[in-house]
Amino acid sequence: MIPRYTLPEMGSIWTDQARFEQMLRVEIAVARAQVGRGLVGADAVRAIESRARVDVDRIAEIEKTTDHDVIAFVSQVAETVGEEGRFLHLGLTSSDVVDTGLALQLQAAGRRLIEDADALIAALVERARKEAGTVMMGRTHSVHAEPTTMGMKIAGWAFEIARDRARLAAAADDAATGKISGPVGTYSHLEPDLEEEVLAALGLHRDPISTQIVQRDRHAALLAAIAITGGSLERIATEIRNLQHTEIGELMEPFRAGQKGSSAMPHKRNPILCERIAGMARLLRGYAAAAMENQPLWHERDISHSSAERVLLPDATILLDYMLVKTRGLIERLVVRPERMRENIERGLGLHCSSRVLLALVEQGGLSREDAYAIVQRNALRAADERRQLRDMLLADPEVAERLSDEALDACFDDAHFLRNVSIALARLDDLVPAAKEAASVH
Numbered sequence: 001m002i003p004r005y006t007l008p009e010m011g012s013i014w015t016d017q018a019r020f021e022q023m024l025r026v027e028i029a030v031a032r033a034q035v036g037r038g039l040v041g042a043d044a045v046r047a048i049e050s051r052a053r054v055d056v057d058r059i060a061e062i063e064k065t066t067d068h069d070v071i072a073f074v075s076q077v078a079e080t081v082g083e084e085g086r087f088l089h090l091g092l093t094s095s096d097v098v099d100t101g102l103a104l105q106l107q108a109a110g111r112r113l114i115e116d117a118d119a120l121i122a123a124l125v126e127r128a129r130k131e132a133g134t135v136m137m138g139r140t141h142s143v144h145a146e147p148t149t150m151g152m153k154i155a156g157w158a159f160e161i162a163r164d165r166a167r168l169a170a171a172a173d174d175a176a177t178g179k180i181s182g183p184v185g186t187y188s189h190l191e192p193d194l195e196e197e198v199l200a201a202l203g204l205h206r207d208p209i210s211t212q213i214v215q216r217d218r219h220a221a222l223l224a225a226i227a228i229t230g231g232s233l234e235r236i237a238t239e240i241r242n243l244q245h246t247e248i249g250e251l252m253e254p255f256r257a258g259q260k261g262s263s264a265m266p267h268k269r270n271p272i273l274c275e276r277i278a279g280m281a282r283l284l285r286g287y288a289a290a291a292m293e294n295q296p297l298w299h300e301r302d303i304s305h306s307s308a309e310r311v312l313l314p315d316a317t318i319l320l321d322y323m324l325v326k327t328r329g330l331i332e333r334l335v336v337r338p339e340r341m342r343e344n345i346e347r348g349l350g351l352h353c354s355s356r357v358l359l360a361l362v363e364q365g366g367l368s369r370e371d372a373y374a375i376v377q378r379n380a381l382r383a384a385d386e387r388r389q390l391r392d393m394l395l396a397d398p399e400v401a402e403r404l405s406d407e408a409l410d411a412c413f414d415d416a417h418f419l420r421n422v423s424i425a426l427a428r429l430d431d432l433v434p435a436a437k438e439a440a441s442v443h
Helices: 008-013 016-035 042-051 056-066 069-081 083-087 094-130 150-175 192-202 217-243 272-293 304-333 338-347 351-363 369-386 390-395 406-412 422-431 435-442
Strands: 135-140 143-149
Touching: 008 094, 008 304, 016 042, 016 056, 016 069, 016 094, 016 192, 042 069, 042 083, 056 069, 069 083, 069 094, 094 150, 094 192, 094 217, 094 304, 094 422, 135 338, 143 150, 143 351, 150 217, 150 422, 217 272, 217 304, 272 304, 351 369, 351 390, 351 406, 369 390, 390 406
Parallel strands: none
Antiparallel strands: 135 143
16 A cells, blocks of 8 residues: 555554564464474574564565565575574465464454544544534435434444444454464374464464465455445545535535645635545455455465455555544544534425425324325425425415414424434434543543
8 A cells, every 4th residue: 555545553564574573473383382292492492582583675585586475584584593493484384374474464453443443433422422413404315305413414424333343343353363284274294283272372263174275255254344344434425525515515524724625726625535535445345356356266275365465455454544544533623514504404495394294284184195295295396496485385375274273384394393302312322432431531
């Protein structure tokens, strides 16, 4: 991933240095386990532990000859150890080290993503509570529907990210699976109990039946969870982008002092972060597709997955890390314009109350639903076309006046009815971040 979108902590997990360091952890853990089985002397392991170093430049130099990065890695580390270096990689196949080292990297990346998701959920819950009473128009098919609140909208985002977090946690935990089972998974050179000891020491799961590799359904599941989370972030970003339309103007991305929107048009204040998040979500879906293509390898393995994974695993985790962190900042500093929300509600001419009038004509006026619907729709469409208030149109309609008093009609246009259960729904946020806990953390 390019530096522009790489945050330091996640980026450090995927450097060549970090990759080989994790592979060295595996090599050392195996050597330690071999001591108790009489395969490697304790002095040799102490020498490996004290002297073994990773030199990425030297590995690259050796690989020019070997055309095999694991052999180059083992050779380079052995150089730093000296004579005892011959006990490195004893009884192992390359994928024992590569896949188990990769599991350690994915475990670290998964922890980072979960921390990011937790921070975003907390920010969403806090903002949802703050905007609990910020009334705005709900829209379906991009058309005014009925009023809601900004708090309800954000609360929905919070629960969606919480579901994403659960998927990420489960998939990342499953991907933290290694194997020390040899060339085709039959433990031909090392015993199964050594694998259990090594993986337990490393804090990884054991693949119960592996081939030369850990099977890629686990990695595909992780990338699917990452892509779904990206889709949730894109949903948030898309909603903010839409509500920042000049014609709507209810939300705006933060715009810091000195920021520029256009080289040609000084007035521009563009939702660039939301657009960036939307573009990145497309990449994540592409990476998920590639991860699924990596599942059907030939026989006990081929390496068609390897080149793809060297790109998609770092890139996908780095991108999602960036997206989660940036979305959190977006939510925390989001500009909410309640006055514009009220203006847009009023521009709707009261049409959003059509459902209330329909029910009143049925329940109080004694009409069939079909007849009531026809009366309200006729007036609503005319009000929209002529840019007149729906209430005024209904007052002038004899069929309505015959069945509903002025007071009954006025009650249909009381927006408080639409929002009477919002507080009950928003109380469910306590399932994510208890209000008492949040209040205590503030003080």
